[in-house]
Amino acid sequence: MEYARYDSPTSHALEDVIGGLEGGQATVFASGMAAANAAMDLVPMGAVIVAPSAAYTGVAVRLRELEGIGRIQLRVVEVDNTAAVVAACHGAEMLWLESPTNPMMQVADLPTCITAAHANDALVLVDNTFATPILQQPISQGADIIMHSVTKALSGHSDLLLGALVSTNAEITEGIRTRRVLLGALPSAFDCYLALRGVRTLAVRIEKAQANAQIITALLSEHAAVSKVRYPGFGTMAAIEIAQGAGAADAVCASTNLWAHATSLGGVESLLERRRRWPLESETVPPDLIRLSFGIENPDDLWRDLKQALDLVLSG
Numbered sequence: 001m002e003y004a005r006y007d008s009p010t011s012h013a014l015e016d017v018i019g020g021l022e023g024g025q026a027t028v029f030a031s032g033m034a035a036a037n038a039a040m041d042l043v044p045m046g047a048v049i050v051a052p053s054a055a056y057t058g059v060a061v062r063l064r065e066l067e068g069i070g071r072i073q074l075r076v077v078e079v080d081n082t083a084a085v086v087a088a089c090h091g092a093e094m095l096w097l098e099s100p101t102n103p104m105m106q107v108a109d110l111p112t113c114i115t116a117a118h119a120n121d122a123l124v125l126v127d128n129t130f131a132t133p134i135l136q137q138p139i140s141q142g143a144d145i146i147m148h149s150v151t152k153a154l155s156g157h158s159d160l161l162l163g164a165l166v167s168t169n170a171e172i173t174e175g176i177r178t179r180r181v182l183l184g185a186l187p188s189a190f191d192c193y194l195a196l197r198g199v200r201t202l203a204v205r206i207e208k209a210q211a212n213a214q215i216i217t218a219l220l221s222e223h224a225a226v227s228k229v230r231y232p233g234f235g236t237m238a239a240i241e242i243a244q245g246a247g248a249a250d251a252v253c254a255s256t257n258l259w260a261h262a263t264s265l266g267g268v269e270s271l272l273e274r275r276r277r278w279p280l281e282s283e284t285v286p287p288d289l290i291r292l293s294f295g296i297e298n299p300d301d302l303w304r305d306l307k308q309a310l311d312l313v314l315s316g
């Protein structure tokens with residue numbers, strides 16, 4: 001360690017853990033977006049990047065910005081349309097995937113998409129924030145770079161901002177580390193320490209939150225106020241659409257007590273949010289869509305609270 005912007009013993013310790021979980025060399029960043037920006041910097045001027053139509057808002061907005069200034073060419077795809085992803089990879093330098101996507105919960109056929117990208121010598125980045133390495137390890141399926149908003153499930157307590165990139169390729173890791181130094185994006189040692197405490201319980205938190213998600217999404221699909229449940233069958237995130245529209249969705253979010261109406265996700269407490277309340281959210285996200293982040297509370301308590309909020313909408 002030569003200077004505090006380069007690294008710290010605590011950031012190294014966290015990198016060992018995240019790298020071990022994902023199966024590569026991790027580099028931690030001051031936020032998920034700092035990690036994302038470093039990854040976007042890896043492609044040459046004018047490169048074609050293929051990305052999800054409704055990627056995480058910050059990522060989608062930044063990619064559009066880079067396209068607007070001529071830094072990249074952006075090709076937007078629905079990641080669950082495998083044929084479209086494969087076709088878009090032709091001549092691309094990078095395939096940027098989220099699976100499941102935030103907040104549409106679309107799942108990509110990772111092996112097929114990764115093979116198509118590699119056939120075009122494109123780098124493949126997978127944002128693994130939603131699935132976590134407990135449920136999905138894209139490096140073992142051939143991905144070149146894994147991205148995390150460590151802010152979310154990896155740290156698990158909604159009390160810090162942190163990001164990570166993981167790769168098995170030494171040259172890519174070198175490029176990533178140079179970006180972190182030059183962008184000044186090292187996380188604080190204290191946040192790394194908090195993340196190290198949080199990640200110790202990752203496996204049990206995911207197990208419990210996933211069980212809650214499975215129980216409650218099944219109940220939601222029976223509720224008359226819910227027109228659609230988006231849940232891929234695994235993981236701790238889901239989304240629902242409210243039959244009575246965006247105003248009713250806002251009313252649901254305002255009427256829960258145990259579920260907090262808040263933007264983050266992946267913590268021990270359950271959160272819900274109507275995503276289109278944010279002006280920058282993609283217009284492909286339905287206005288009445290509520291994203292659900294399942295925590296580790298008692299599922300009966302969670303359902304009672306959500307059900308009374310949904311019942312209120314039905315009673316007008």
Ligand SMILES: Cc1ncc(COP(=O)(O)O)c(C=O)c1O
Binds near residue numbers: 032033
């Ligand atoms: C899937 C995904 N990727 C990246 C980010 C950005 O992470 P951060 O808020 O840590 O910068 C988020 C944040 O919500 C996210 O949900």
